[in-house]
Amino acid sequence: MESLRYLNLSHAGFGGLIPPQLGNLSNLHYLNLGGPIPVHLQNLTSLRHLDLTGNTLNSSIPDWLYTFSHLEFLNLGNNNLQGTISSSIRNLTSAICIDLSYNELEGEVPRSLGNLCNLREIRLAGNKWSQEISEIFQSLSGYVSNGLEILELFSAQLSRQLTDELGQFKNLAVLCLGFNSISGPIPWSIGNLSSLRSLNLMNNQINGTLPQSFGQLSKLDNLNIKSNVLEGVVFEVHFCQFNEIDKTFCISKPTDFRSKKQLDPSFSTQLFTFEIMEFRAKISLWLLSQKHLKYLDISNTRVSDVVPPLFWNLSSQFVYLNLYHNQIYGEIPNIPMILSTSSMFDMSSNHFNGLLPYISSNVSFLDLSDNLLSGSISHFLCYKMNESKQMSYLNLGKNFLSGEIIGCWMKWQNLFALNLGSNNLLGSIPTSVGSLIYLQSLNLYNNKFFGTLPSSLKNCKNLVTLDIGKNQFVRSIPSWIGLRFSSLVILSLHSNNFYGYIPENLCSLTSLQILDLSNNKLFGSIPRCVNNFIAMATNNNSNGPLFLFEQPIGYALSMLLDSALLVVKGKVLEYSTTLLLVKILKSMSSLTFLSHLNLSNNNLSGKIPLSTQLQSLSASCFIGNKLCGAPLIGNCPTSDVKPNVEIQRSKDFGGPEVDWIYVSVAVGFVVGFWVVLGPLLLNKQWRIVYFEFLDYLGYKLWGVVAQIW
Structure with a gap:
C-alpha cells in the first residue's frame, strides 16, 4: 500500500472517520478526499494533486498545507473556509492551479502569490476580499503575471477602477470579474491581452466607452458585459437649428459623449445655435472584426443603434447571442442556415421591426418578444418543412404579428415552451x-x-x-x-x-x-x-x-x-x-x-x-x-337559496346537525319497500297472480325473439 500513487475517496462515505493509516502513504501523488481534513494528511508531502472540494470544512486553511512544495493542483473550493490566506503560500513553488473559490475567506490576496512562477490558474471567486481591483493586479504583478492563463474573481467584493496594470497578463485566456463593484472605464491596455478568449465583466458599474483596442482581441469567443453603464461607441449626435423655411435643419458630427463637444475642430459652432436633440450609443465596430466570437452578451447595456449588416454575417459563428433590453432597431435578416447545433438567440425587449426572419433549423432558443415585429407568422412556421426543428423555446409575444396560425407545427415537436x-x-x-x-x-x-x-x-x-x-x-x-x-x-x-x-x-x-x-x-x-x-x-x-x-x-x-x-x-x-x-x-x-x-x-x-x-x-x-x-x-x-349551492341543514334543539336529505332518502326507501313488496309477502293469492303474470310476459318475450331469429 505504501507505493500507492492514486487514491479517490470522495464518495467513500467515511463520515469523518478517515483511517490514520492514510498518512503512511508517503508516495501518494493524487488524493481526492471527502470529509474533514485529517491531521495525519500533513505527512503526505509527495502529493501533486489534492482535491478537497465540497466538504464544508468550516475551518481555516491549515498551516501545514503551505509546506507541500511538490503540490501542483490544490482545490479547496466550496468548503466554508474562513480566515485569511497566509503569506506562506509562497512555499507552494510547484503550484499550477490554486482553487479557493466560494468560501468565506477575507482580508487581502497576499503579494507572495505573485512569486509562484509556475502558477497558471487562480480561482478566488465567491470570497470576501473587500479590496480594490488594482491591489489584486499589483499582488499578481510578479513572476505569475507572465504565465497566468485563468483569473477568476467573480463575486469577490472588489471595488474601484480597472487600471492599466491589467495589460501585464499577456497570456491570460479567461478573465472573470463579474458581480463586483468595479467602476470607471475599461483601460486601453486590455488590448494587450492577445490570448484572451473569455471576458466576463457583468453586473458592475463600469462606464465610459468601449476602447478601440478591443479590436486587438482576435481570439475572444466569449464576452459578457451586461448590466453596466457603458455607452458604447458614440459615432454621432444630431444637432438641429430652427429655420424659418424648412423649420429644422439637422446635421451630424462625430462627438465626444462625455463633453458633448464636436471632435472636428474645423466645424465652427459660432455659425449656428445648436440644440442637442438626441444621442445614441452605437454597436462598436470592433465587433465586426471578431472571427472567433461564439458567446456574446451585451444585454441591458443601453445600446441604441441599428445593427450593422456585417454584424449579422457573424451570426453563423454564434452559439449564444444576447441583445436583451436595449434600444436596437431595424429589421432582422434571415439567420443563416449554417449554425452550431443548439444555438441560442435572445433579442427581446428592443425595437426590431419588419417581418419575422427565416430561422435555421439548428436554433434551439429564440426570444423575439417585446419588439415591433409585424406581418404574418406563416412563412416563419412553414420554412423548410422537410427539416425537423430543434427549437425548444420560442417566444414571439408582445409584437404586432397578424393573420392566422396555419397548420405547420408537425416539424416543431421539440418545443417545450x-x-x-x-x-x-x-x-x-x-x-x-x-x-x-x-x-x-x-x-x-x-x-x-x-x-x-x-x-x-x-x-x-x-x-x-x-x-x-x-x-x-x-x-x-x-x-x-x-x-x-x-x-x-x-x-x-x-x-x-x-x-x-x-x-x-x-x-x-x-x-x-x-x-x-x-x-x-x-x-x-x-x-x-x-x-x-x-x-x-x-x-x-x-x-x-x-x-x-x-x-x-x-x-x-x-x-x-x-x-x-x-x-x-x-x-x-x-x-x-x-x-x-x-x-x-x-x-x-x-x-x-x-x-x-x-x-x-x-x-x-x-x-x-x-x-x-x-x-x-x-x-x-x-x-x-x-x-x-x-x-x-x-x-x-x-x-x-338553491340546494345545489349549499346544502341546507338545521339543528335540533342545540343537538348535532341533521341532514334532512339523507333522512328523506332513508324514509323513502322504507316506505317504497313496504308499499310494493309488503302485500306480496302477506297475501298468498296475490303472490300467485303476480308470478303467473311474470311467466306470461316471459313466454311472449320468448316468442318475439324466436320470430326474429
Whole structure:
C-alpha cells in the first residue's frame, strides 16, 4: 500500500472517520478526499494533486498545507473556509492551479502569490476580499503575471477602477470579474491581452466607452458585459437649428459623449445655435472584426443603434447571442442556415421591426418578444418543412404579428415552451398543435382567436401552464382539460365567450395553483369538488422557478413560468418573478389559504358560502352574477337559496346537525319497500297472480325473439 500513487475517496462515505493509516502513504501523488481534513494528511508531502472540494470544512486553511512544495493542483473550493490566506503560500513553488473559490475567506490576496512562477490558474471567486481591483493586479504583478492563463474573481467584493496594470497578463485566456463593484472605464491596455478568449465583466458599474483596442482581441469567443453603464461607441449626435423655411435643419458630427463637444475642430459652432436633440450609443465596430466570437452578451447595456449588416454575417459563428433590453432597431435578416447545433438567440425587449426572419433549423432558443415585429407568422412556421426543428423555446409575444396560425407545427415537436401572446393573431387553433407532445407552456393570451379548442390539444398532456385569456373562444370549457393535463399549474381562460357550467373534471387538477375563469358567460353553481385543489392550500416558500433551461455560459433562466397576466381585483396584472408564489382560484370557502377570488361577470347564481375568507373579499369580485349574501349588500331571500349551492341543514334543539336529505332518502326507501313488496309477502293469492303474470310476459318475450331469429 505504501507505493500507492492514486487514491479517490470522495464518495467513500467515511463520515469523518478517515483511517490514520492514510498518512503512511508517503508516495501518494493524487488524493481526492471527502470529509474533514485529517491531521495525519500533513505527512503526505509527495502529493501533486489534492482535491478537497465540497466538504464544508468550516475551518481555516491549515498551516501545514503551505509546506507541500511538490503540490501542483490544490482545490479547496466550496468548503466554508474562513480566515485569511497566509503569506506562506509562497512555499507552494510547484503550484499550477490554486482553487479557493466560494468560501468565506477575507482580508487581502497576499503579494507572495505573485512569486509562484509556475502558477497558471487562480480561482478566488465567491470570497470576501473587500479590496480594490488594482491591489489584486499589483499582488499578481510578479513572476505569475507572465504565465497566468485563468483569473477568476467573480463575486469577490472588489471595488474601484480597472487600471492599466491589467495589460501585464499577456497570456491570460479567461478573465472573470463579474458581480463586483468595479467602476470607471475599461483601460486601453486590455488590448494587450492577445490570448484572451473569455471576458466576463457583468453586473458592475463600469462606464465610459468601449476602447478601440478591443479590436486587438482576435481570439475572444466569449464576452459578457451586461448590466453596466457603458455607452458604447458614440459615432454621432444630431444637432438641429430652427429655420424659418424648412423649420429644422439637422446635421451630424462625430462627438465626444462625455463633453458633448464636436471632435472636428474645423466645424465652427459660432455659425449656428445648436440644440442637442438626441444621442445614441452605437454597436462598436470592433465587433465586426471578431472571427472567433461564439458567446456574446451585451444585454441591458443601453445600446441604441441599428445593427450593422456585417454584424449579422457573424451570426453563423454564434452559439449564444444576447441583445436583451436595449434600444436596437431595424429589421432582422434571415439567420443563416449554417449554425452550431443548439444555438441560442435572445433579442427581446428592443425595437426590431419588419417581418419575422427565416430561422435555421439548428436554433434551439429564440426570444423575439417585446419588439415591433409585424406581418404574418406563416412563412416563419412553414420554412423548410422537410427539416425537423430543434427549437425548444420560442417566444414571439408582445409584437404586432397578424393573420392566422396555419397548420405547420408537425416539424416543431421539440418545443417545450411557446408564447404567441399579445399580438393580433386570429382564426382558429389548427389541429396540428396537437403534434407538440412535449409542450409544457402554451401562451396565446390577448389575440383574436375564436372557435373552440381543438381536441388534438389533448396530446399535449405535459402542459404546466395554459393561458388563452382575452380571446374569443366559445362553447363550454372542455372537460378533457381536467382529465388530460394532470400537471397543470396555471390555467387562465378569462375574458372569452365560454358559457355553460364549470366542468367538475377541472377538480382533477390537484397541482393547479392559478385558475382564472373571470369575464366569461358561465352559469350554474361552483363545483363542490374544488377543495381538491390542494396546491392552493399549501404554503410554498420556494423562491426559484419550477423549470430551468441551462445556458452554455453557465447560468439558468426560468422559461416556463416566466410571467402571466391575471385578473386580480378587477384589474389585469402581470406577475413575473413572484409568479411561483401566486395562488388564485375561483374558489369556495374551505380553502384556508385563499388570497383572492374573482367570479365577476359570469352568470353564477345562489348564495355565497359563509366563511371568514370569502366575506373579507371585495364585492367587485362577485359582480355581474346572480349571487347574493355577504360581501354583497343585502341578504338572500329564501326562494333564491338553491340546494345545489349549499346544502341546507338545521339543528335540533342545540343537538348535532341533521341532514334532512339523507333522512328523506332513508324514509323513502322504507316506505317504497313496504308499499310494493309488503302485500306480496302477506297475501298468498296475490303472490300467485303476480308470478303467473311474470311467466306470461316471459313466454311472449320468448316468442318475439324466436320470430326474429
